[in-house]
Amino acid sequence: MRARILIVEDSQLVAEAFSILFTEAGYEVDTAATVAEAIDRATSEAVDLMLLDISLPDGNGLEVLEALRARDSLPRVTLAMTGHNDSNSRLKCIEAGCAEVLLKPVPIGELLRHIERLLP
Amino acid sequence: MSMSDRPDPAALKKRLKALEAQAKEAQRTIDELKSRDALKTQFLSNISHDLRTPLAAIITHAEILREGMLGQLNSKQRDSVSGIVNGGQQLIDMIDEILTYVRSAGDQVSLARTDFSITEVVDQVRMLNQALAAKKGLTIERLNGDDLPPVYADRDKLKHVLGNLIGNAIKFTPDGGRIWISFSRRGRNSEELVVEVGDTGRGIARDHYELVFREFAQVDASPSRSHHGTGLGLAIARKLVELHSGTIWVESELGKGSRFYFTLPINPPHD
Numbered sequence: 001m002r003a004r005i006l007i008v009e010d011s012q013l014v015a016e017a018f019s020i021l022f023t024e025a026g027y028e029v030d031t032a033a034t035v036a037e038a039i040d041r042a043t044s045e046a047v048d049l050m051l052l053d054i055s056l057p058d059g060n061g062l063e064v065l066e067a068l069r070a071r072d073s074l075p076r077v078t079l080a081m082t083g084h085n086d087s088n089s090r091l092k093c094i095e096a097g098c099a100e101v102l103l104k105p106v107p108i109g110e111l112l113r114h115i116e117r118l119l120p
Numbered sequence: 121m122s123m124s125d126r127p128d129p130a131a132l133k134k135r136l137k138a139l140e141a142q143a144k145e146a147q148r149t150i151d152e153l154k155s156r157d158a159l160k161t162q163f164l165s166n167i168s169h170d171l172r173t174p175l176a177a178i179i180t181h182a183e184i185l186r187e188g189m190l191g192q193l194n195s196k197q198r199d200s201v202s203g204i205v206n207g208g209q210q211l212i213d214m215i216d217e218i219l220t221y222v223r224s225a226g227d228q229v230s231l232a233r234t235d236f237s238i239t240e241v242v243d244q245v246r247m248l249n250q251a252l253a254a255k256k257g258l259t260i261e262r263l264n265g266d267d268l269p270p271v272y273a274d275r276d277k278l279k280h281v282l283g284n285l286i287g288n289a290i291k292f293t294p295d296g297g298r299i300w301i302s303f304s305r306r307g308r309n310s311e312e313l314v315v316e317v318g319d320t321g322r323g324i325a326r327d328h329y330e331l332v333f334r335e336f337a338q339v340d341a342s343p344s345r346s347h348h349g350t351g352l353g354l355a356i357a358r359k360l361v362e363l364h365s366g367t368i369w370v371e372s373e374l375g376k377g378s379r380f381y382f383t384l385p386i387n388p389p390h391d
Binding site: 011013014016017018020021024025083084086087088104105106107108109 | 169172173174175176177179180181183184187189190208212219232275276
């Protein structure tokens with residue numbers, strides 16, 4: 001069965017680009033644009049990998065992880081994406097349970113390598 | 121003294137009132153300018169962030185095309201799409217520079233200090249710039265520093281300072297030149313570390329020693345100038361060095377090269 005990726009990203013432009021990328025790479029893709037939507041999508045169907053934007057219109061992306069942990073529906077793997085690369089925000093993401101923290105725009109080669117490594 | 125020489129109390133009072141009114145007016149203007157400046161900074165921060173998002177989408181789309189995920193490209197098509205990716209990346213770097221500047225200019229900047237090896241950071245920044253330097257046939261060497269004690273500073277910010285100084289040196293040094301980083305100590309108890317980033321580039325005229333550290337300033341600001349950029353790199357470097365209670369300056373000889381120096385307290389009180 002194909003692995004399922006949930007893209008949590010409020011910019012439709014960016015989400016669309018990732019959708020094309022992951023679909024072409026052979027994954028099943030779902031998208032969410034807000035914290036609330038992400039929680040809804042991830043609890044309604046199991047997610048193998050969540051690509052999580054940290055700044056969302058209705059809150060911090062890490063709130064999604066908190067809510068999913070409380071509902072026992074964490075994705076197998078979460079990759080965080082952030083616009084600024086400071087060690088403080090990196091650390092917060094890792095502490096919240098993200099496998100990697102990627103700086104936007106994430107080069108697609110790097111992104112696909114991470115995903116292949118984390119979703120054997 | 122005749123009566124007419126004595127200052128008229130009523131006139132003095134009037135003069136005092138006028139001065140007070142002027143001072144009040146000046147204060148109002150200062151407050152107004154400060155709040156407009158804050159608005160502009162906020163605008164710069166918002167617009168930079170908002171420019172970044174669609175650019176990220178453009179770059180990702182172009183990369184998908186370049187990698188042939190939507191069908192193989194011929195080599196001309198691939199070169200053209202690579203141009204979109206590279207141009208986009210350059211824009212992202214400029215936007216990031218503006219964001220860093222805005223953040224370092226704000227009142228809320230704080231340092232996240234730890235003890236670390238500065239030579240390790242220098243070597244990291246050298247590695248990051250190796251490819252860019254190699255393209256111009258430049259060498260980047262670290263001349264000494266293996267025996268330095270750890271510094272207590274904000275690692276990310278110091279890395280940024282070194283990145284800007286080395287990036288600047290690469291930009292302004294002609295093909296085949298040299299760039300080096302060296303360390304020395306000064307002060308009565310050698311309590312200050314002096315970091316030097318030198319190059320064999322075009323150099324800076326003495327009149328421009330101050331100007332190069334000013335925000336948005338470029339020595340050659342004409343539209344036909346050969347080097348483009350935000351003009352913020354050295355202004356950011358200065359802000360970040362000053363946050364560490366250090367100083368930054370340049371010594372240079374036109375046509376021979378420049379040496380940028382900055383200082384860091386070696387063993388400042390740990391918070």
